[in-house]
Amino acid sequence: MGGARVSWALAGIVLVTLVTLVIGFYGLRVARTTSDLLVASRSVSPRWNAAAIGGEYLSAASFLGIAGLVLSYGLDVLWYPIGFAAGYLALLLFVAGPLRRSGAFTLPDFCELRLGSRKLRRLVTAFVVFIGWLYLLPQLQGAGLTLRTVTGAPYWAGVVLVAAVVTGSVALGGMRSITFVQAFQYWLKLTALAVPVVFLLLRWRSSGSGALVTPESPVGTEWLLGGGTPAQGLFGTYSLLIATFLGTMGLPHVLVRFYTNPDGRAARRTTLGVLGLVGVFYLFPTIYGLLGRIYTPGLATPDAVVLVLPGVVLGDGPLGQALGALVAAGAFAAFLSTSSGLLTSVAGVLSTDVLGRGSVRDFRWSAVIAGLVPAVLALSVDGVDVSRVVGLAFAVAAATFCPLLLLGIWWRGLTDAGAAAGMIAGGGAAAGAVVFTVFGDPGHGWLAVLVTQPAAWTVPMAFAVMVLVSLATRRRVPAAVGRMLLRLHAPESLV
Structure with a gap:
């Protein structure tokens, strides 16, 4: 890669990093209480919150992974972004408003308020940490890949840089400061994809390089398994849809943002805004993947197609360098x-x-620990497909917090014993599948698809176990369940 292009890309990455640090230090001035750090004192407007959710939700799997999958397998992989975006519809209809009206700060808070069990709270805490670290792993891997691709720096440099910057900004400013960071970064990511794609499409149109979509594009679902029968591919597709559609409502970092809204109505308006913002964003990675099938077929690292395409198509001139730097900044x-x-x-x-009672000091030490563990894992595990790992995180969320929230919000018969049994059965099975997929060799055949795409059987298992065990333990239904459900569903002005 030319020295000039490296300098441009490095300048873009440094600029984004500096802006993040500046806002993080600003957060140190305004974040003075635990409520500031955890939920921004519940004062974030729907417009800011929608942009912030879009910023945090559109991760490495969205910015790099979707384009890489389209490059490798064609348009069939659009089930990924469809599921990612459609999950907010379920959030809007069933969860957003009641969750905000619960008055909780975190998912464990909600579970204890609804079901009155400290033991269940500890189980929920364990799954929040597992899903969070599992989802952090591909973000840090993507950072290492990006810095290596655009500058030639070693893989570990990108991992360490992002881990250090994020840990510092979160520890200093918490939710209040990262709200502004994430809202800014959503629009940066959208611009970083949308502006270059205009020039790429103009060059493609003028060069007569062929159709974006051709009859030779794959039209099957075997990409899910790396091979397999049509029945296995169909099962894998449905399982992926279940994971992405239902897993969205179980992602801890998405749910915690609804606690920052002033009220339930604002939470619903936020979700509606996110649907629009996320839907617009996903138009662009698809185009990059299709252009990559023309200009960079057989790319050794498909996830890097967004990063290399401006230079390949537009050359080493100032335009190609500037747009490549913009994409690199968006990826970071x-x-x-x-x-x-x-x-x-x-x-x-x-x-x-875990560490204490939620003081400011406890939060800051917790941020250091929360950033250190996935950084060590990312340095140890290189080359894992970021989109697949994110899909597995969605599967675990769908098999744990999705049934817990839906039944906890809409069914008065849920008990703490039923919730715990369902999470252990469904979530434990999904977590085991994740560990085997990431660190083992799933192979091929039905066992492979059941392990690599577990949502289709772990989610129904979790729902069934929660309902059956709750029915068998009716005496454990909280005495104040009626009052709690009224709080979740009635307008704030009436409660």
Whole structure:
């Protein structure tokens, strides 16, 4: 890679990093209480919150992974972004308003308020930390890949840089400061993809390089398994849809943002805004993947297609260098914003349930621990497909917090014993599948698809176990369940 292009890209990455640090230090001035650090004192407007959620939700898997999958497998992989975006519809309809009206700060808070069990709270804390660290792993891997691709720096440099910047900004400013960081970074990411794609499409149109979509594009679902029968591919596709559609409502770093809204109505308006922002964003990675099938077929690292395409198509001139730097800056913004949200959610539960009682000092030490563990893992595990790891994190969330929230909000018969049994059965099975997929060899055949795409059987298992055990333990239904459900569903002015 030319020295001039490296300098441009490095300048873009440094600029994004400096802006993140500046806002983080500003957060140190305004974040003075635990409420500031955990939920921004519940004062974030729907407009700011929607942009912030878009910033943290559109992660490495969205910015780099979707384009890489389209490059490798064609348009069939659009099930990924469809599921990622559609999950907010379920959030809007079933969860957003009641969750905000609960008055909780974290998911463990909600569970204890609804079901009155400290033991269940500890179980929920364990799953929040597991999902958060699992989701952080591909963000840090993507940072290492990006810095290596655009500057030639060693893989570990990107991992360490993002981990250090995010840990510092979260520890200093908490939720209040990262709200501004993430809102800014959503618009940066959208601009970083949208502006270059205009020039790429103009060059493609003028060069007559062929159609973006051709009859030779794959039209199957075997990409899910790396091979397999049509029945296995169909099962994998449905399982992926279940994971992404239902897993969104179980992601701790997404849910914690609804606690920052002033009321339930604002939470619903926030979700509606996120649907629009996320839907617009996902138009662009698809185009990069399709252009990559023309200009960079057989790219050794498909996840890097967004980063290399401006230079390949537009050359080493000033335009190609400037647009390449813009894309690199957007990619780093993706890692920083998503990692910030994940780190905040993990640090929140560590500070309130593991290290202490949620003081400012506890939160800041928890942020350091929450950032150190996934950084060590990312340095140890290189080359894992970021989109697949994120999909597995969605599967665990779908098999744990999705049934817990839906039944806890909409069914008065849920008990603490039922909730715990369902989470252990469904979530434990999904977590085991994740560990085997990431560190083992799933192979091929039905066992492989059941392990690599576990949501289709772990989610129904979790729902069934929660309902059956709750029915068998009716006496454990909280005495104040009616009052709690009224609080969740009635307008704030009436409660």
